[in-house]
Amino acid sequence: MRMMTSDEDLAEAAAAGDGAAFSSLLDRHYDRLFAFCFRLTGARSDAEDLTQDICAALPAKLASYQRRAKVTTWLYRVAVNAAHDRRRKRATYTKATEGWGDWEINRTAANQETHAQLDWLTAAMNQLGDDLRDTLVLILDDMTHAQAAEVLGVSEGTVSWRISEAKKMLRAIKQKEDMT
Amino acid sequence: MTDDLDDLKSLMDAATPRPDAARRAENLALAQRNFDALQGSRDEPRPTVVTGPKGLWTGVKTMMNAMTSKGGLTATTALVACGFLVLTPQGQDLLRPPSPPQITMTEFDGALGGTVVEEAPIAELRATDDAPLASAREETALKTPEADLAFENFSDAPEVIASGAAPEPSMLPRAEMAEQTSPVLDAEVAESAASSTSRMRVTQQIAQTESLLAAPALVAPGDDRFVAPVTDTEAFANADSNPLQITAETPVSTFSIDVDTAAYAVVRSSLMRGQLPPSEAVRIEELINYFPYDYAAPDANEAPFRPTVSTFQTPWNADTQLVHIALQGQMPAIADRPPLNLVFLVDTSGSMDDPAKLPLLKQSFRLMLDQLRPEDQVAIVEYAGSAGQVLAPTAASERTTILRAIQSLGAGGSTNGQGGLEQAYSVAEGMAENGEVSRIILATDGDFNVGLSDPNALTDFIADKRDTGTYLSVLGFGRGNLDDATMQALAQNGNGTAAYIDTLSEAQKVLVDQLSGALFPIAGDVKVQVEFNPAQIAEYRLIGYETRALRREDFNNDAVDAGELGAGHSVTAIYEVTPVGSPAQLSDPLRYAPSTAAVGSDELGFLKLRYKAPGETVSQLIEVPIMQDSGLESEAGFAAAIAGFGQLLRNPQYLGDWGYDDAIALATANRGEDAFGYRTEAVQLMRLAQSLSQ
Numbered sequence: 009m010r011m012m013t014s015d016e017d018l019a020e021a022a023a024a025g026d027g028a029a030f031s032s033l034l035d036r037h038y039d040r041l042f043a044f045c046f047r048l049t050g051a052r053s054d055a056e057d058l059t060q061d062i063c064a065a066l067p068a069k070l071a072s073y074q075r076r077a078k079v080t081t082w083l084y085r086v087a088v089n090a091a092h093d094r095r096r097k098r099a100t101y102t103k104a105t106e107g108w109g110d111w112e113i114n115r116t117a118a119n120q121e122t123h124a125q126l127d128w129l130t131a132a133m134n135q136l137g138d139d140l141r142d143t144l145v146l147i148l149d150d151m152t153h154a155q156a157a158e159v160l161g162v163s164e165g166t167v168s169w170r171i172s173e174a175k176k177m178l179r180a181i182k183q184k185e186d187m188t
Numbered sequence: 189m190t191d192d193l194d195d196l197k198s199l200m201d202a203a204t205p206r207p208d209a210a211r212r213a214e215n216l217a218l219a220q221r222n223f224d225a226l227q228g229s230r231d232e233p234r235p236t237v238v239t240g241p242k243g244l245w246t247g248v249k250t251m252m253n254a255m256t257s258k259g260g261l262t263a264t265t266a267l268v269a270c271g272f273l274v275l276t277p278q279g280q281d282l283l284r285p286p287s288p289p290q291i292t293m294t295e296f297d298g299a300l301g302g303t304v305v306e307e308a309p310i311a312e313l314r315a316t317d318d319a320p321l322a323s324a325r326e327e328t329a330l331k332t333p334e335a336d337l338a339f340e341n342f343s344d345a346p347e348v349i350a351s352g353a354a355p356e357p358s359m360l361p362r363a364e365m366a367e368q369t370s371p372v373l374d375a376e377v378a379e380s381a382a383s384s385t386s387r388m389r390v391t392q393q394i395a396q397t398e399s400l401l402a403a404p405a406l407v408a409p410g411d412d413r414f415v416a417p418v419t420d421t422e423a424f425a426n427a428d429s430n431p432l433q434i435t436a437e438t439p440v441s442t443f444s445i446d447v448d449t450a451a452y453a454v455v456r457s458s459l460m461r462g463q464l465p466p467s468e469a470v471r472i473e474e475l476i477n478y479f480p481y482d483y484a485a486p487d488a489n490e491a492p493f494r495p496t497v498s499t500f501q502t503p504w505n506a507d508t509q510l511v512h513i514a515l516q517g518q519m520p521a522i523a524d525r526p527p528l529n530l531v532f533l534v535d536t537s538g539s540m541d542d543p544a545k546l547p548l549l550k551q552s553f554r555l556m557l558d559q560l561r562p563e564d565q566v567a568i569v570e571y572a573g574s575a576g577q578v579l580a581p582t583a584a585s586e587r588t589t590i591l592r593a594i595q596s597l598g599a600g601g602s603t604n605g606q607g608g609l610e611q612a613y614s615v616a617e618g619m620a621e622n623g624e625v626s627r628i629i630l631a632t633d634g635d636f637n638v639g640l641s642d643p644n645a646l647t648d649f650i651a652d653k654r655d656t657g658t659y660l661s662v663l664g665f666g667r668g669n670l671d672d673a674t675m676q677a678l679a680q681n682g683n684g685t686a687a688y689i690d691t692l693s694e695a696q697k698v699l700v701d702q703l704s705g706a707l708f709p710i711a712g713d714v715k716v717q718v719e720f721n722p723a724q725i726a727e728y729r730l731i732g733y734e735t736r737a738l739r740r741e742d743f744n745n746d747a748v749d750a751g752e753l754g755a756g757h758s759v760t761a762i763y764e765v766t767p768v769g770s771p772a773q774l775s776d777p778l779r780y781a782p783s784t785a786a787v788g789s790d791e792l793g794f795l796k797l798r799y800k801a802p803g804e805t806v807s808q809l810i811e812v813p814i815m816q817d818s819g820l821e822s823e824a825g826f827a828a829a830i831a832g833f834g835q836l837l838r839n840p841q842y843l844g845d846w847g848y849d850d851a852i853a854l855a856t857a858n859r860g861e862d863a864f865g866y867r868t869e870a871v872q873l874m875r876l877a878q879s880l881s882q
Binding site: 022027030031034039042046047052055056059060064067070092096129132137139144147148162166175178 | 200203206218219220223
């Protein structure tokens with residue numbers, strides 16, 4: 009019966025103190041949240057830690073949930089901010105950016121055929137700045153520009169601009185590859 | 189184009205791993221635990237609105253019955269305390285460091301809105317101490333809507349809540365612990381703040397401790413332990429205070445001039461917040477040089493600045509003297525100034541999203557724009573995660589274009605300071621033409637965390653660029669994560685000045701009143717060397733300039749960089765000297781050293797200055813003897829008062845029982861004309877510091 013309830017109803021009930029509602033809400037979104045964290049960080053271990061941080065803080069953040077926002081939008085905003093904080097507080101920033109670099113090494117099951125493609129992905133994500141990467145990740149998660157803008161707290165125009173920048177950079181990377 | 193993204197999407201989908209099942213379960217359990225903790229009851233879900241207040245009472249009763257009276261009392265007190273701290277505006281204030289614009293946490297809910305302060309019923313809350321949990325819960329329940337409202341407005345409120353709730357729900361042993369072991373907890377906070385591996389965890393820990401510590405605060409409010417800003421990440425550049433030197437051993441003292449003013453503004457912003465500044469934030473020479481002085485200016489055909497040396501009795505020690513060295517730069521005719529190329533390099537990282545940062549910066553630049561001439565050029569480069577040129581070089585006459593570009597700056601993302609600097613230097617080089625002055629004005633909260641993470645590498649980069657003739661000035665904004673050390677390093681290595689802008693009136697002083705000094709250097713690499721006469725002076729001590737010390741041999745080495753003097757700038761340096769035979773001498777004369785007494789000159793010492801004319805590589809020398817007591821005049825007296833004030837804030841070991849009263853009296857007596865009220869403000873700051881230090 010819970011599954012019939014909308015995310016927003018669940019979130020509201022949870023904000024009012026309904027533990028079961030909270031539990032099923034998080035259960036419903038955990039995998040997506042984790043995937044999102046992975047894409048933000050580029051490293052499995054970072055993604056696990058980030059997800060844990062978010063889970064730990066989420067009950068309290070529920071208080072800030074407002075019915076007018078979609079739960080996913082709100083959740084992604086929490087995630088983006090948490091990821092942002094993590095990056096900021098890293099003792100050395102380089103460690104954080106290495107995520108998309110050593111992630112590939114940690115990956116065990118990559119087969120030979122997709123290897124080159126994954127190289128490309130790693131390189132591409134690595135070269136985008138944080139803003140562009142965060143924005144791109146949201147768009148890749150099938151969000152509209154408007155939704156992404158809401159998550160990131162920027163204007164829709166900025167999102168569109170960032171996406172076009174990201175595309176430009178991706179194209180440049182591709183061209184460079186084709187040339188070599 | 190879309191193909192690119194589609195490719196990327198399918199790749200991404202393929203690359204994204206499944207969550208680890210064990211971690212998933214763990215994290216879900218953790219979330220649930222925290223959720224339950226927040227509700228105040230582990231076993232039963234808190235009734236929803238549908239169940240109504242009756243359910244509330246039932247839950248409370250069950251809980252009360254399950255508790256022993258002692259445990260119940262402790263738990264309820266703790267709960268009331270937490271509720272007070274977290275749910276009422278006053279509680280929020282207790283948890284929050286005193287002034288709003290210093291918190292560096294990311295805003296979870298966007299803008300920092302106006303402070304909603306309601307007359308909260310402290311008395312009522314107190315009353316609930318007696319009628320334990322039941323009414324407390326009621327109170328809490330009633331407060332909920334208001335609390336929601338508060339979260340909207342206080343950007344960091346969810347943080348606080350998170351922290352309050354994050355601890356394991358067993359309030360009882362913790363509450364006891366808080367009473368017994370608060371120093372330990374303090375230490376823990378400091379430690380965890382220092383290591384700060386993960387912000388979330390640290391904040392949790394800090395706020396856990398704070399809320400626990402704050403529980404007794406209900407009984408004894410006003411203990412300022414609770415308002416100490418433990419979460420800031422400020423870093424200040426400073427070194428140990430200059431030690432006393434014995435003239436017979438080290439007769440020569442060498443340093444570079446410093447015309448920065450940042451330390452004064454930082455001290456002021458601390459005092460205005462009701463806190464004494466951290467002693468490492470106090471650079472005495474910057475306090476002294478913050479003020480304009482009416483020293484004798486050079487004549488037209490002289491060197492670009494004129495040194496004035498005076499000697500008078502030390503205000504805080506009748507048996508020593510102060511040697512007051514003043515350099516006054518000439519003020520070239522403003523009309524003749526060369527055209528300016530300005531590159532505004534603006535930090536638009538997420539941390540700049542604060543009323544005291546980006547908005548103040550925009551207003552400051554607007555003020556400055558009015559001072560520019562039509563032939564001047566302005567370009568704007570912003571840097572956050574990636575650097576970008578916001579405004580191509582534009583003539584200052586196109587005011588609206590520039591204003592619009594300034595207005596369009598928005599904060600978000602991390603700080604790639606190096607990328608921005610590289611771009612700014614390349615823009616500046618593109619703008620440079622013969623006879624023009626190019627300067628980059630870097631506006632930041634100092635939090636460089638992307639690109640060259642090693643400060644040395646960053647300053648090397650700048651030192652390299654400085655040879656292109658482009659100057660670099662640094663404007664600091666905001667408190668909380670102000671990286672004063674990096675700012676100092678940048679400005680010192682980039683042939684520029686560092687100023688800290690905390691208010692619009694400070695922006696007025698730096699960017700309007702003293703703009704020509706800030707933008708037009710008249711002498712570069714100005715070094716000061718004083719040789720004291722051991723026959724006259726037994727001991728000496730340079731007050732301030734700790735971060736500007738030079739080696740004795742560097743004075744004549746033109747390759748060694750030093751500070752620049754801007755148009756109309758004045759620089760003051762003060763030595764405290766102990767005459768031979770004075771009862772104030774701290775060191776005993778050596779038994780076996782040859783006696784130096786009565787050898788020739790009655791000069792106290794000899795002052796040598798080196799400087800380079802702008803754009804030149806060979807330095808010129810100015811020499812002035814330091815003569816006996818010349819009497820105290822007003823300008824030097826005020827500088828001495830500020831020197832004393834700085835030492836009171838930093839390290840009063842040489843001041844004896846000379847205190848704030850004396851500093852205030854001395855400063856007031858020598859206030860002079862003080863057209864802009866800077867000195868009056870300084871006296872007010874002294875009074876504030878006096879109250880705060882008691």
